[in-house]
Amino acid sequence: MKYLAIFLPLILQLAVHADEGKSRVLPFKVSEVGADKSELMKIFTAVQIKDREDLFGIPQTYRIIQVIGKKEFLVQVLPAGKRILWLKTLNEISAADGEVIRDIYAVVSERTRSYTNIQGAKATVRIAEEIIPPPFMKQEAFVSLLKSGKTWTLPAFKSVSCQRCFGDGKLSVLQGSADCPDCDRKGSTSFDLLVTW
Numbered sequence: 156m157k158y159l160a161i162f163l164p165l166i167l168q169l170a171v172h173a174d175e176g177k178s179r180v181l182p183f184k185v186s187e188v189g190a191d192k193s194e195l196m197k198i199f200t201a202v203q204i205k206d207r208e209d210l211f212g213i214p215q216t217y218r219i220i221q222v223i224g225k226k227e228f229l230v231q232v233l234p235a236g237k238r239i240l241w242l243k244t245l246n247e248i249s250a251a252d253g254e255v256i257r258d259i260y261a262v263v264s265e266r267t268r269s270y271t272n273i274q275g276a277k278a279t280v281r282i283a284e285e286i287i288p289p290p291f292m293k294q295e296a297f298v299s300l301l302k303s304g305k306t307w308t309l310p311a312f313k314s315v316s317c318q319r320c321f322g323d324g325k326l327s328v329l330q331g332s333a334d335c336p337d338c339d340r341k342g343s344t345s346f347d348l349l350v351t352w
């Protein structure tokens with residue numbers, strides 16, 4: 156029991172929602188943050204990104220199949236690469252065939268373009284038009300939304316050394332050196348962070 160007592164504060168901190176299966180959640184109360192705001196600022200940045208993703212989706216990465224012009228490209232949508240689009244960018248991009256362009260917010264329109272593919276056949280694809288990146292949430296909005304009861308969950312935001320195998324990934328010799336079932340041999344457990352007021 157003494158042994159347990161040493162770790163009790165930590166365990167209590169971690170055990171809040173960590174009892175079952177995969178969804179392990181640590182709460183983070185913004186209203187209880189003290190003078191050191193460094194962790195809060197990291198969390199705020201993560202919430203800004205998450206919030207923009209929730210509202211506008213994630214910026215895309217494309218591989219250029221063919222450069223049509225400085226602002227027009229025939230592209231594959233990565234990572235799958237199955238979808239092909241005719242991408243119109245806002246700014247000129249000097250890129251070559253086969254290169255990858257990242258972090259583009261684009262809206263796929265109803266309009267299409269036709270082109271001749273490498274097999275010599277005619278193909279028709281949708282036009283995707285880049286838009287100005289949606290704005291990040293401001294700090295005042297973050298605080299007022301929290302106060303009105305809004306919460307954000309940041310998936311796998313915290314990684315904590317496993318309390319069962321103490322980071323080894325394996326149980327003790329006495330327990331047969333089996334793979335640790337709590338962390339699935341990883342030695343650490345990741346927690347979602349539930350950001351609340």
Ligand SMILES: [Zn+2]
Pocket residue numbers: 317318319320321322323324325335336337338339340341342343
């Ligand atoms: Zn473990």
